[in-house]
Amino acid sequence: MENKNKIEESGYDRLIKCGIRPSVQRLAVMNYLMENRIHPTVDKIFNDLYPTMPTLSRTTVYNTLKLLVESGAAIMLTIDERNTRFDAETKPHTHFMCYKCGTVTDLNINPPVLKGNYIDDCEILNSELYLYGHCPECVNKNKN
Amino acid sequence: MENKNKIEESGYDRLIKCGIRPSVQRLAVMNYLMENRIHPTVDKIFNDLYPTMPTLSRTTVYNTLKLLVESGAAIMLTIDERNTRFDAETKPHTHFMCYKCGTVTDLNINPPVLKGNYIDDCEILNSELYLYGHCPECVNKNKN
DNA sequence: CTTTGTGCAAATTCTTTGCACCAAA
């Protein structure tokens, strides 16, 4: 369940490939993101890692996520107004957020490929397609 | 310049159509959004209206924007990680943010029309296509 | 009068910063 769409590459390999020194904390965050494709918030990551790493600090999680994003090892999502979310899948794909339960998932629909193009003289370097609505679980709940 | 893509409908008509009582403050915010299609932040709206409405409070701007979005008179954009932005154009269109200057503009490219569909059993009620890169001004600056 | 809206101040939440200590090269 939590491992849906798990990425097979190892966190260690991903860090090295992106030129990031693999400290214990960075490895923990990177592996967490690759094994749990739930688009977690900073708090979710911290709370889930804390039991096995009681010396971990929120600051380190923030530092690490910033580094991962800047190095191309992860992406940041602004789909959720309240909290920044993170994803270890860096290839373009479409995200969905449920208005009722707040869960963010990947959708099997290709976003328009626009990177590298110029549109209205704007140089496009990145794009995100965010969809919102009701997830299957919440659609069904509604029928009761 | 500031009036690019200005909406011709009056703020008063928009409020009435959306079932919102047109208080002085609400009218000021609605008109501001319709006349200034710059996807402003709460602070920008407050600071621009304050000189002509010195009793206006940030709380009222927050209250009003929440009401406008809930009533369908405006939309909220999460394209900018730092600040929520607002737009009086509620028909689906594509937004662009410049990485360098932070300006948010509309782009003349139609986003995929997905509202009303089911994708992976998710009921799609809304969508946003956000593009990021360098705006014409910043592309040119870069050449120096 | 009764309901709705406004605006101040305080509280809350999320994130960043400064700095001392720790760890690895």
Added chain:
DNA sequence: TTTGGTGCAAAGAATTTGCACAAAG
């Protein structure tokens, strides 16, 4: 040893809440 990483506590920024007063119906 020198550079880089971690984590605490404090600061900062954005937003929300509680409440008293004002305005509108």
